[in-house]
Amino acid sequence: MAIMEIPRRETAALPATPRRAMARIFSPSNSTSPISSFSSHFTSPKSSNTTSEPMMDENIEKAEAMITKWDVKGSTFAKFTSLFQENRKEAKDFVNCVKDLRRAMHFLVSERASAGKLVRAQNLMQMSMQRLEKEFYQILSANREYLDPESVSSRSSTISRSLSATSDDEDDYSSDHEIQRVGDKISEVERLSVLAMSDLRLIADCMISTGYGKECLTIYKIIRRSIVDEGLYRLGIERYSSSQINKMNPSALEHQTKSWLNGIKIAVKTLLHGERFLCDHVFSSSEAIRESCFADIAKEGATNLFRFPELVAKSKRWPEKVFLLMDLYEAISDLWPETESIFSFESISSVKSQACSSLHKLSDSVRTLLTDFESSIQKNSSKVPVPGGAIHPLTISVLNYVSSLANYSGVLSDIIAGSASPTQLPLPESYFESPTVNEMPTSAVSVRLAWIILVLLCKLDSKANFYNDTALSYLFLANNLQFVGKKVCATSLKCLLGDDWTVKLDRKVKLYAANYELMAWNKVFSCLPEKSQEDMSPDTVKTYFRQFKAAFDEAYRKQKSWVVPDGKFRDDIKLSIKSKLVPVYREFYNTHIEVLKGDRTLKLVRFSPDNLGNYLSDILQGTAVLESSSSSLSTSRASRWLP
Template identity: 30%
Template sequence: MELNQPKKSDSFGRKEGTDTKPTSNMEALGEKTREDDGAEGKKNDEEQTQSEVVPHPHCDLENVSDGIDKFLSSLSAKKDDDDKENDVVPGDIPHELLQQFSDLVEAKLSKPEVDSSFLAAVSRLSKLKKCVRELKPEDSHPSILINRIGGIHERAISFLEEEFRLLLEDSRIGESDAKGKQDHHIQQTELSESIGDHEADFPGYSDDVVSSLNNLAKEMIFGGYESECCQVYAVARSNAFEESLQKLGFENHSIDDIHKMQWEALEREIAIWIEAFKKCTTVYFSGEKALAESVFSNHPSLSDSLFSNLTRGVLIQLLNFVEAVAMTKQRSAEKLFKFLDMYETLRDVVPAMEGLFENECGNELKNEATTARCRLGEAAILMFTDLENSIKADTGKTPVPGGAVHPLTRYTMNYLKYACEYKDTLEQVFREHSRLERADSTSRPSHDETQSFDDQNKSEPQTPFSLQLIRVMELLDSNLETKAKLYKDVGLSNIFMMNNGRYILQKIKGSTEIHDLMGDTWSRKRSSDLRQYHKNYQRETWSKLLGCLSNEGLNVNGKVVRPVLKERFKSFNQMFDEIHKTQSTWVVSDEQLQSELRVSISAVVIPAYRSFLGRFSQYFHTGRQTEKYVKYQPEDIETSIDELFDGNPTPRRRP
């Protein structure tokens, strides 16, 4: 039921269309008695119950109210006079006027309608209640009158309280949308769509309803029912906030519940928390503050207190979730990113709330949020340390087939790539919270120790997080070097290091964030290492083959020794076939590296073979002897080289 509705009648005591003549002389009205008044009638009037009240047939509320206002004004004038302060005696009271006013208001209470005239009547009751309490108690009549006015006033206020509660609970815009609770496992995109309208209208009261709430609150507080008014408001708005959180999918889980959750479930809860926290701190809290200030516009201290208490309770509930998540044992490295999402939410949103709260409350909430954020920062540090531990713990003795990129390399570099998307946040975390690392951790070096890992990087500015990345890369390199030794073929060992080194370098070049953190010097050194692995591979694999094409030992006294020549061709064919058979199964997945290797091999082998063949093939008789020893033409060698590093044990060519 809203205030300020059109009146259905001009007074509480008349039905619509009834012609009641008002009394014009209010002073005479105060002295007039009813024709049927006697001792017994007077007694019956005093004992009337609400259902028996019958208003005076020759008066209406508007005219009686004028008389009440004059009476209250006269009392106020006497109080303002220092010589007559508190000198109010029973003889000054227009008993009949007060009785008539009480009758009319009590009759109205049988079928109350909260409009401006009713609120004005309640206001007069409040004033009368305060004033008549100051009367001298010699006369029994004022005492009975005080009790009656007090009883009517209490019933009127109770009705206003109920109306206040109903308006708060049932008058929100889009209330039908708030009835159904959504499953808290709903995806974030669906959440945003479902609450869009609700968010835009939060807290969801029309201007007319807010105005009505303000009028009701003002009368309740003026009538001495401040605590009741505040309690009704606090409970209703607390329930509304709880409902809003439920619409977002947020539930107030206990610490034990959170610690028992599987990661998939907790991950969903974290996403919901982020949505709820942002909505509360950027939309709901500001809307709630505006509502409290509007409803209690005449009492700013009350609006501040109610708003602070309500939002503090909601915020502490949200921060308790953060504390519980930060304490969870589920701290494996891949869970870092959800923790950083929560960290960023607290970091970015909380400062915007400072203007919403009074200094004391604001400082308390700021400290609570800062503490929660620090807990997340500490957890993030430990998670990153777990990445180091996972690298050192990977001690598998089975080499990757074909010398391909090791899964540890892929995992580490993809992890770092995603981590560096949070570069600014991780820089802040390591800068502010690294001193809080575990005291017994031996996996992380000190600042000075980390710098010694790569002396060439000292000329470039380094941050705590960039030093951490260098540390991770050093650990990965060390692990890969150990794994490379698992290959019996030294050439394959170099292919393995090339594959992993190229993968690492490409990931760093493909991420501006990682590249900026690692620095140009580090990247140049990595490229230099790759070139060295390439040289080592060629020396170990192709130098021996090229030895078969050497002129040394072929000429004796100026003549070609044909048996030696035959053995050279035979050795070349056999060795090349073995290389092709073996290295066709080796894997170089990076197309550029694969092409570089093939081109470099061709550049060394084919010219040497073509020259050797051109000089010595003439010493074989044409026909079967040539076919027996000259197995390959230069074009065949080139085709075979182009089949290397495919990871395919079946050659595409036919010898």
Template identity: 45%
Template sequence: MRGLLFSSSKASSPSNSSTQSPARTPVSTPHHRTFSASIQEEDLLYAEQVIRRWDLDSPFYTKLDSLFTGDRREARQFVKSVKNLQSAMHFFVSESASSEKLIHAQKLMQVAIKRLEKEFYQILSANRDVLDSESVSNRSSRARSSVSNSDSDEDDRISTWGTSVSDGERATVSEMVMADLKSIADCMISSGYGKECARVYKILRKSIVDETIYNLGVKKYSLNQINKMDWETIEPKIKTWLHAEKIAVKSLFSGERILCDYVFSSSEKIRESCFSEICKERAVTLFEFPELVAKSKKSMERMFRSLDMYTAILEHWPEIEMIFSFKSTTAVCKQAVASYVKLGDAVRAMLTGFESTMQKETLKTPVHGGGIHPLTRYVMNYLVFLSGYSEAVSDILADGPLQVHSPLPESYFSSMTSDDSSSISGRFAWLVLVLLCKIDAGAELYKDVAQSHLFLVNNLNYVVSKVRNSKLRLLIGEDWVAKHEQKVKQYCWGKLSFKFNEAYRKHSTWIISDRKLRDEIKISLSRKISPAYRTLYERYRGYFQGVDSVVRYAPDDLGNYLSDLFHDAGASGSTHSSSSSRYLSRGR
């Protein structure tokens, strides 16, 4: 109404009328003015009849009455009457700004707007279940396509909405309710009562957003509060945030933006104002949490959860940027970017710390039995898990690449170019190389040469199997895997075979003259050596392809060698020596 009066007074002011050419000033005959007045008076009379039936101050009004339930023809008539009333008021203003008809029309308009405001409130409050963000998001394309339709088309879309619907009807009812809200909003905005309509909308929708965010577990924290929390307290909060962020971006905020854009399609200013007031504060709180975590204490245990949050923002950034595209909501985008950058900095710092710790680590005590060292398990499991975030890590390294302290040797793997040394592939390859160097140094701790080789076999095989069966294989390359698989075979068979060969040559000159004693000793040696060797042989024969090409001694060969021991040159056992020589000369 205020907008109408202001525009009308401006249009009739001397300054505006003086700029108009007399030749272009419309000339109205008395007969024409009388005819127009007659039409407007009829519209006013018809509007009064319709509007008075729904007067909230009428003694016949009941709270159960609603324009937008049951027969929708009455709702159409009411909205049309308000529009006709608005047209009549424009005419009366042009005739006389103080006429009784204009005053009467203004009072009638206040009755109508009060009724529409009530209907708007009822629809919003009674249909929360079908105006939830998921339902709104699911029919977003249809809603957006309807924004450009004209008011006359909108009248045709007014349909019945109910209070109880099944899942199958939810989308349809959601669309009907949204159409009703838009019809009322358009009518109130065009009549100069957009602020009143927006006020009701903000109150109800903001309460829904606040409630949803609270139920998702999103709370506002300070950096001091985060710093005081131990990891067992922070990690569940990060898990909660990851779940909440996905729902908030994909459903809650996107649904609110779609609903707001649709209902207030006739006013960009109101549309922006409503969405900003409803969602801005909660969205900033949501995206502030990762920045606080990134600024807090940095430890290796926080690496992967930090990457989870980094990845979430990276994946959802297109939606975040689109949802909060209003100028008044740029603070949300800025906060999301700030968290994204700080998380990247934190991950980069933790990667540097991880590398530094690896380089400083020394293997001080040998592992019992030449087994897998805890450092080998820790580093490889860490790298395997980290390789699952290869895209995020690559993005982080691109912003600030970590420096390789020494170049990768050319013989390490042939498929990498010099430009790859600072890439994510080069980074992972370098970390594995550092570990292998540690393993080589750890083998020197064993006094027994056999256990030293066994340690190398176990640990190198563990590294290769972890690379082969994870995304590290894609990052480091097939050449690396093939080359190091061959090394494991050589360690496993070549070194052990060489030891046995040396031991055999040494002991083949020894003689036990007593046949019974000689046989007892050989049986004892066979029981100790043959089963263990056969187990080792069968285990790795099934594990590696082409193992026979590097195995010098099969289990049966080992038995033949043992049977040749401790005979003197003239003994009957000397017949075995020729067969032993053949095995030694094979070089298998």
């Protein structure tokens, strides 16, 4: 594996006053390498009465033997071999030697030791940092499989326990004993993850404490940011501008939104959560470093992640877009606890602000689309009556739309809470028995959906006036309200609107059906005497039969082209007509048919009581567009969204 080119700290010639120069090197405010904000990590170790110059010289000698052995510019073995992979016990000894060297350098500075010793110690320190930089990079690179956010995130609880166990006793770090102490409950992947994370933390602590935090952070940020960016890209999270979103047609925007929805949960709960967990562990010694590091790695990608819904919300509108927006709103809301936890640092609070902004824009857009939809119902200008009094395409599309909205009742409840009451719309409060303004369901969602249906019913009432035949206009209203009730009872709308709503709607349907029956068959009923009289003259009987035949023929002819799409509703209507008409006709027929026997005018008696019922079975089956074809025609564009 090619080794990353790591920034090196050049060994400059010391000034004429070496003690002052070394004092500046160990002063956090003057160090050129350490990050000033991390200076608190570079403090002098506590002095000890037992410390002596010979002891410090011995520490330097031991450190020199270990550090030069692993000098990256030394032997081929040291150049191409990983210390932590080759011998973790020796790696621990190496870090301890660096700590001892640091203590010795502090002592030499405080005791104003010779410049030669200070130069020697400083050179060894830089040599050791170059080795640790290389080890840090190699561990990050070689263990990507075990340090990928998915692995870290999914095993975070197990890894946390294991890491906690390893930190209890530093002496166990030198081998796998710290993992074995945890038991056999963790997998090989978890074991390797724990070891890699422990090694990274050990190196990071050492480099930061010696003033080389900048080099350590630079390597970490470069590698881990590329992993986050690549992870987001693989999840389909791309960076879009407002103009790019606006240029997308509905199909393309839907596809991109679905891709975002499929990726957001993994992006937050796995990718970003895992990255935060890893960063917190590796740089556990300093909250300031953890915050700066995670911000540089994740801030841009996370901001872009949560900005996409806002761009969608602000793009051009069409009715079915409301479902996309609610899906986006729900996804962000569901992940809000994780978002707050992951981006708890003040420096990355803008990510949470972006998520909140997207929720706000999504809410505004959903409310606007609902208002637009209500307005579109009111503005529907079609004046062509639906053939046969069938279901109007507007009824089908509105009920499909509203029933789909009902499936989002939880999201809608959050979105429309506190929004303007629909009672402010200019509709007649007394038009419909239920829901009237005072009888609407109490929840905000129920009120809003009930109101949309009321807007539809008012529009249907005006469209009924386009029929020249009053009976057909009532049949049209009965058909459409029956369809509304059936759709409500078959979907989650029933739970939202309640039993009282459906009962009162059914009452209205029956009223319209009765009005249709009265208007369509009153003339036929009037052709028969209210009470049959046996002493009726033949001419009078002939007149009644003649009038009945003409009236029935006219009603039959017209109503054969009318339609009731719902089979049960159609049978109920025909049964009601038959139960009223056939018994009256049968009584008249049986009483007076003998008068016409042998008379040529017997042909006036076209219908027997039995075949009268057969003729009635043919009505309301008309040639008008049936519910199924109306549905496919009116909802073809919205078929992906509306059931």
